[in-house]
Amino acid sequence: NPTGAMLAPDRRGEVLRIAREAGAFVVEDDFVRRLVHEDAGPLPRPLAADDPDGVVVHVSSLTKATSPSFRLSALAARGPVLERLRAIQVVDTFFVPRPLQEAALELVGSPAWPRHLRAISAELKTRRDAMTSALRLDLPELALPHIPSGGYHLWLRLPDGTGGTSRAFGPGGESALASAALRAGVAITPGRPYFSAEPPAGHLRLSFAAVAGVGEITEGVRRLRAACDEVL
Structure with a gap:
């Protein structure tokens, strides 16, 4: 987040x-591991699995794959840091409420859970492809350097702000x-x-999660085209 890119194997080490x-x-x-797209290849192991x-x-969550109101996450660590975090949790939150724990166990232990994840995987790919196609058709000047295989964002680069170019194109025009x-x-x-230092160009993050379907995605890109024309 926001690019949707994964670390290369040599970079992990x-x-x-x-x-x-x-x-x-x-x-x-x-958080995005359970939001993989249908056409993604085998997922890499968590970085924590290669850390003795x-x-x-390691932090993960059920929220994004279920419901915004299902606020349940997990934290995994080893050694002294685990003991420190466990002590902080006891002081800070005491424990996860028992009904929420029971609901989580029932959810992930049900045969419906893998079916649900497969349905999400297929729908995310459909929405990603719809937004990618609409952007290429209506906003070809916005670069899409990476097509993600998981999550619900696209990361766009605006054209470089050179002489005579719109004020909207560049880090200050976002x-x-x-x-x-x-x-x-x-x-x-x-x-x-999303940048810790001065960005090399203007960027936008687009989400295709909170829509009713691909029709809203197409309409949203059409309206974004109108917004770009307004600031040109």
Whole structure:
């Protein structure tokens, strides 16, 4: 999030090595694992599975694959960091309510759970493909450098802001475009907050989760086209 890209195998080992040598931790927020698209290949193992030293703190959630109101997550760690986190949890939240635990067990232990995940996988691919096709048709000037195989976002790069180009194209123009899109009835996320340093170009994050179907996706991209034309 937001790109939908995965670490290459050699980078996984490098990240663990750097964290270990620096005495740091890696927080692996693996919320998207159950939101894989139907055409995705085999998923990589969690980074925590390759970490014998207790460097990785692995976080996962049932919320995104079930319901926004089903607020249930899991945290996995090893060694001293696990003991520290367990102590913090006892002080901070005490425990997960028993009815919520029982509901989670019943959910993931039911034969309907894998069917549900397969249905999500198929629908996410359909929506991703619909948005990708609509963007290429109506907004070909917005670059889509990576087609994700999981999650519910697309990460777009705006054209470079050179002389004579619209003020909407560049890191400073994202807000103007987002405001125009909102006036057109489409909520998009500017890319600037996702960078820790000055971004190389303007970016947008588009989501295809909170829609009724592919028809709304197509209409949303059409309205985004109108918003781009407004700020040109």
